[in-house]
Amino acid sequence: MSASLTATATVSAHPASEPARAVRDTRPLRLITCGSVDDGKSTLIGRLLWDTKAVKEDQAATLHRDSGKQNDLGLPDFALLLDGLQAEREQGITIDVAYRYFATDKRSFIVADTPGHEQYTRNMATGASTADLAVLLVDARSGILEQTRRHATIAALMGIKQFVLAVNKIDLTGYDRAGFERIAHEFREIALSLSIRQVTAIPMSALKGENVVYDGKAAMPWYDGPTLVEALELATVRSAQTVGFRLPVQRVSRPGESFRGYQGTVAGGSVKPGDSVAILPSGIVANVTQIVTFDLVRNAAVAGDAITLVLDRQVDVARGDIIASIDGQPQVGLNFDANLVALQPEGIQPGKRYWLKSGARRQRVSIEPVSQIDLETGAWNPTDSLAMNGIGKVHLAFDEAAIFDPYDQNRSTGAFILIDPDTNNTVAGGMVTGKRAPSIGGIHREGNRVILSLPADLADQIMASELFANRRHEAEVKRMTAAEAAQLWSNAASDI
Template identity: 55%
Template sequence: MAGHDTEVAAYLKQHEAKPLLRFITCGSVDDGKSTLIGRLLHDTKRLFDDQLAALEKDSLRHGTQNGEIDFALLVDGLAAEREQGITIDVAYRYFSTDKRKFIVADCPGHEQYTRNMATGASTADLAVVLVDARKGLLTQTRRHSYIVSLLGIRHVVLAVNKMDLVDFDPAVFEAIVQAYSALAASLGIASVQAIPLSALKGDNLMAPSAAMPWYTGPTLLQALEDTALQSDDAARPLRFPVQWVNRPNQDFRGFAGTIAAGRVAPGDEVVVLPSGRRTRVQRIVTADGDLAQAVSGQAVTLTLAEEVDVSRGDLIAAADDPPQVADQFAAHVLWMDAQALLPGRPYWLKIGARTVTAQVTEIKHKVDVNTQAQLAAKSLDLNEVGYCNLSFDQAIAFESYADNRRLGGFILIDRQSNATVAAGTLDFALRRAANIHWQHLDVDRQARARIKGQRPRVLWFTGLSGAGKSTIANLVDKQLHSRGLHTFILDGDNVRHGLNRDLGFTDEDRVENIRRVAEVARLMADAGLIVLVSFISPFRAERRMARELFAPGEFVEVHVDTSLAEAERRDLKGLYAKARAGQIRNFTGIDSPYEPPENPELVLDTLRETPEALATQVVARLLAD
């Protein structure tokens, strides 16, 4: 019995030590990705008896092989996938051989699910790009190969499938290989192994095909087993992102995470970024005891020789070769949300364990991922890729995605819905954060407010065109002025004659319009003024962005509440009539949305009260605080 236990332990240890390869299968619809993976799972004997029985039963019900086993059903687990015969979501499967362990992601081929494919590719080491031998390279082949290149996958297996349907013709195979080699070279994919196969029949999948004696290269499984994933991460300078501050008691304070690059040993001098504090590593702590050294890929806890400030999301790096610290970047962004990306709108950006507020300040161009052509763009729609400038509200330590996936890959999160709306890769810093600092001013905002005898405020009037925002703001201004208070009005129409004269009325320009006005309002508040901002400001996200520029209590959101019907009835400028006639595009309330405030400080009902009475309410609220 003891001998048996020893054999089991040895077997488990052997398999635990096997290297792991993560790979994806991608290509156009119906290229045979799911069939290929299902066949691999079946032929490597990684299916239980009940799975085989279920497969046979499902093949009769959903299969497309005339009663024979339909291997694609092993992967296409969603009912919608089986009904349509396509892959919709990313399906992950595990199998192993004597040489290696594998995690494979079957990625959807349809253009509609490009974002799903990118999700699967983000953690992969290798991509199996399938091409139907009858069709050659298609648009989706080019699209997926571009994303494979963008997400840093360095190894590609070109699987020319369904060779049985072209009579195993070597000329067909060679033509596809030449076409793909040219594409790979243009995308910077250096390693491509081309294999002719028939996933359905098993030709060149596990064993060489007797039907293709002209092919002398490896089978697909051999290629997967033998691909050398040479990583130089361990030879790079130390990069240790802090995932958790471990403080079980007052006598221990450690910093847990996985080493992203390099190696570390007790006594090594390190720097904590972005703060720049230097210290030395004291211990490397694990559940199995302290280590004399740890290398890239190991999860450890570091303790430091000094009590320096280190938080989740900080980076512990080699002191003699630290990464850059910056707050503005050039980056590729893959947009994954049905609502378009709008430059200037704030999003949460998560990179590793750090979360910051970020804005896309400019879309340099978007990329036609089918042709890789660079196209002018002011926004990005679902599944589009853009090359953008990003601005963060705080500096981070980073490396380009090409050098380190963990320090250069990020996601964008919508701040209202908490939905992930984009994935991206940092390319390079547009400026070093250390180059620009807040200039100290001896006469600060408090001094400027004291000499005026008032507290700086921003009254933000929002509502539909014609609601009465400007009228009420003007009356409030007159009442405050008569009391000797120092004010200024920023009115939407007036600002568009100067500061914002270059902006139109698209959603993108509306976002930038509000961003600029909010920054000007902050400068005026710093001067000690009471600022009255009268703008439609239709989007909650931008009003929230404006609020966050000010200290609690300084920003007062005033919803001038008027129904669309009433605003159209007033229509003093004739704008609604022109919008209804199609003469004005992107008009709020007609063909552009207005998002009413959810929790404003004041709601002014213009149907029940006169403008004068409403202005008095605003002044009373302002003076009461």
């Protein structure tokens, strides 16, 4: 497919009414730049800020001074607008996440510059957790690397569905059209495996500013797609309205005997006086009588509002509980499935009990790694542990009822971190995919064989069947003791 057709096909994925909607949208678009180290992320954002006139005169003067000897184009080092830490400037790499604001005539943006070095993957995950769109940079000379795949995978798991593939430093390849199309095709194959449908590939030179804010037709007449800014102006802001009302309780306010309110930030949906709500995990139902903020009483509250909610009766509500709409409540249970990114050198140890923190709620949890993604092939391979920077699927087992929405429905109530109780280090970040369905037996893999652990009578029936006789090379059935079977049924019943 030609570059022009590729760009056109990608942009046309947006509805025809999208440009008008983008102009009306007053919410800033949150985006991240990600990709492998030295692919030009900080330089790209610096150029964006420079060409959109977001750099003030005193900042420009400081930038010229700090840049020292300017490059052959007579331009300062744009990366210094983002890399403010002394260690970043000494090493020439990004370490921490830097947030910057800029705007065009059509909309405003908040951009996070995230580090490309594998050691700082946890900082990239932090930036991705609040982003609506990812600008994934690739060096046109080296193409897609393992860290490129890792960042794309993490961004996709974090719920980002809009990607701009910025094939940077295209000038250093002599504006090679074939090279650009090859990289774009390779990434689209990766994107499909991650269920990413919105990809806009743009050849650019961040240093020269070609196809960033201004088009690069003089150097790339073969490309007639959007510039980076044009693609960002057409992007959509992630909605927080995919589930009903959610208020994770952060504090119970009791200034006097006549007032009791429940304080927090609305994490989804909306609420108004008179609405019926459920307090989870207890399931108690009450009605909303008043919505109070720091300076007034309100008629309604929506996602993002910090409020105090007053109910029509005295109920037992504690920090960490969730007040939710009656219809479409979050999932409550002891066992959940999740995707996990290991962030510390010790990785994730199977069977170890961690603290899980989600919002204001902190609980004990055991982790059972199930599979880990192979960044080269995109396949999920069975595993019983996760090393640092590993991305895996895990089972979560709680001691007491946990409350979650699937992450793809609500980021606030579907995300969590794991804390090592011995060191208090944050060892992983996770996204809940759903509540685990109760089963009548244990199923796991050993190599290419499936192992089923079942109550003895059921195991005998399955092993005697003709179907199993033809599958003995693929599966093995193990008999459970009476005590093991009783515990299995007890766990299943408690999680229904």
